[in-house]
Amino acid sequence: MESNNKLKRGLSTRHIRxxxxxxxxxxxxxxGSADAIKMAGPSVLLAYIIGGVAAYIIMRALGEMSVHNPAASSFSRYAQENLGPLAGYITGWxxxxxxxxxxxxxxxxxxxxxxxWFPAVPHWIWVLSVVLIICAINLMSVKVFGELEFWFSFFKVATIIIMIVAGYRHYCVGNWQRRAAHRHS
Structure with a gap:
């Protein structure tokens, strides 16, 4: 009796992106950004840009290594092959x-x-509920998992865009009385 258990792609390019x-x-x-911006001001954006550029360079290097030596493994394997077993072990853990x-x-x-939003409910109940939801999502089929992750990511991106637009609107429109008061005093 031969089984047809073969790997197949269940995620589309849209899901992966x-x-x-x-x-x-x-x-x-x-x-974390709220407290950081409150303490340091807009210079936090500069720190995020610098960190983002560093992460981009590292990810590009990792991408080049995986194209040069494709393997079904984690990036700790590249550390093991290029720097030795201890580096691979430490990187993995x-x-x-x-x-x-x-x-x-x-x-x-x-x-x-x-x-x-719900101060009467203990935090551990929310933590337990989100852990159970994450476990349930991870136990679903790849296609359902990809679709749910797509929509979760879409809401994250939409929230960021809404926050930027709302912040810009507040800065340009919402502060007009304060700016006018400073000019006339």
């Missing part, structure tokens, strides 16, 4: 630790956000 874009827009952009920390930070931020 928006998943990459949504991954770049993390919870920290919403949660560092990445694993980083993913765990990011996941914990994301669900904690979700609990904090929901605590603002």
């Amino acid at each position: 928006f998943m990459a874009l949504g991954s770049a827009i993390g919870t920290g952009l919403f949660y 560092t990445y694993c630790f980083e993913i765990l920390i990011v996941a914990i930070a994301d669900v904690t931020a979700f609990g904090i956000y929901m605590g603002v």
Whole structure:
């Protein structure tokens, strides 16, 4: 009895592009940026640009390595092949630790956000609910997972655009009385 269990592509280019874009827009952009901008002002944007350029250069280098030596593995394999087994080991476990920390930070931020709107509900209930939702999404088929990730990423991008437009509108239109008061005093 021969089984037909073969790998097939379940994600479209649209799914992959928006998943990459949504991954770049993390919870920290919403949660951490507010305090950073409040303390440092618009110079935070310069820091984000510098960090983004550094990340872009690293990702381009990783892309070149994966085109030069395609393998079904993690990027820790490239560290192992080019720098030695210790570098591969450390890279793999560092990445694993980083993913765990990011996941914990994301669900904690979700609990904090929901605590603002629903202060009577304990944060742990929100954290547990988002963990269960994420587990349920990851257990679905690849096509459903890709479609859900597409829409989650779309909402992230739309939220960023709405925040930029609202901030610009507030700066240009919302402050007109304050600017006029400064001119006449």
